[in-house]
Amino acid sequence: MKSLKNHISFLIPLFTLLFSIQFSTMLSRGIVNYESKLAGEYTIVVVSSSIIDREAIAQIVPSIDTIKEVNKDKYIDKLKDNMSQSDIVYLRATLPKFYSIKLKHLPTTDKLQEISTALKEYPKVQKVETFKATFNKLHQFLRLAKSASIIFTVFISIISFLLIMKQMEIWTLQHKKRMYIMGLFGAPYWMKSASLYKSVVLDAIIAAIAVGFMFLNIQYFVDLASIRDDLGIDLSNFHFFVDTFKLTLISLALSIISVTFTLIRQDNS
C-alpha cells in the first residue's frame, strides 16, 4: 500500500508534466497548420499604374511566394450590359493593373507593415491593400493561444518537476539505509541504486504510455470536431507511436536525471 502510494506520488506529477508538454505540442501543431492554411489563403493586393517587374518585387520582399496579375476582364464583362462599348474600351485602357501577392509564411503585424511599406516604395505601385484589420484579429488570437500554451506548459513543468524531485528525495531517504548497508559490503553505485532506477524507469514508461492513450482517445474528452468546424483548427494531430515514443524518452530522461541528481546530492551530504 505504501509502495503504491509512493508510485502514485511520482506518477501524478510526471503524468501532468508529460500531458502539458503533449497538449502544448498538439496546440502548436494545430496553430502551425492553421497558420499555413491562412498563409495559403491570405492575399495582399497591389494596385500598379503599369506592369510591375515580378523579380524586382521579389527581391525587395523575399517572403513573397507568388505574384499573380488579377484578370480584369471577367469583372469588366459583368458591366457590359450597363455600359457602352466605347466606355468599356476606355475602362479597359485606363484601369490600373491589379496584382495578388501570396506570402510564404503568415507574417507578424510588424512584418506585414514592413512588406506594405516596401511595396509602396516601388515606383509604379499606387496602392497596397493588406486587409490588416481582418488579418490582425486572427493573428492576434493565434499568437495569444500559442503564448498561453507555452506559459501553461512551462509553469506546469516547473511545478511537476519540483514535485518529482521531492518524491525522489522521499524515495532515496527510504532506500538510504539499504544502500548504506549494501555499501558496507562493497556494493558499487549501480548495484546500490539499481532498485531505485528500476522503479523510476518503470514509472516513466507507465506515465508516457498513459499520456499516449489519453491523447489517443482525446476525442472522448474534447470535442475536436466542433473546434475544427467552428474555428478551422485541426487538433487531431496526435501520432500514437511516434509521440508516445518521444514522450517516453522525455519521461525517462527527466526521471533518470532527477534520481541521479538526488542520489549525488545525498551522497555529498
Next chain:
Amino acid sequence: MSNIIEARNLSLSYDKKELVIKDANFSVKAKDFVFITGKSGSGKSTFIKSLYGELHVHSGSLNVCGFDLRDVNTQKVNLLRKHTGVIFQDYKLINEWNVEKNVMLPLMIAGYSKQVCKIQAHKLLKHVKLSHKAEKFPLELSGGEQQRVAMARALAHNPILIIADEPTGNLDDYSSQVIWNLLKSVRQHIGSTILIATHRIPKTLGMDYKQYFLQDGAIHEVS
C-alpha cells in the same frame, strides 16, 4: 607470517580537529583472534570503522588485507570490503529483505549466480541454526537471531578478515554465548582472522587470543 592489519603512527578523527586515535601502532597476523577492549567512548568503534574504510586516515599509515588506506577512493574501499566481513552491534540487516536475501548480499556483490548465492546462504543459515527462518524478515526475529543472521552474512563470501564491533553489545547472556561459540567455530574451521571490539571479553572463551586495550587514543597490547 604476514600481517593482515598494520597500523603505523595512525591518527584518526571525525572532524579533523580532535584526534580520537593518536599515533597508534598496531598489527594483526593472519588467523589471529584479537580483542580490542576499552571503556565506552575510548575509540573502539572509530578504530573499527577505519578498518573497513568508513573513516579516513588522518595521519600515519594503515594497511588492511594488503590495501593501503592512506589514500582511499570508493573503488578501493569497495574492493577492501569484498575481502572483509563486518558484524555490527546493531546488526545492520536490511529490514525489507528476508533472512536468506540478507545473507546472500555479499555473494550478490561478488557476482555469484542467484543459485550459488542461495545454496551458500542455506549452508550458512544451517551453520547458525536458522535454516527454518530463511523466509522470515529481520524484524520478525529476536536480537540474538538477528545477530546470527548478521554473522552468516559476514561469513558468506569467505572473508580473510572478520571485524566485529560489539557483536554481543545488545544481547542477553545466552545469545552472547551462542555468538561467541560461533566466532570460535569460524576461527577453528575456516581459519579467518577475527578482530572484535568489545568492552567485555567472555570468561569461558576456551581458546588463545590476543588482547589490546584502547586508552586516551593509544592502543596497548595486554600481555
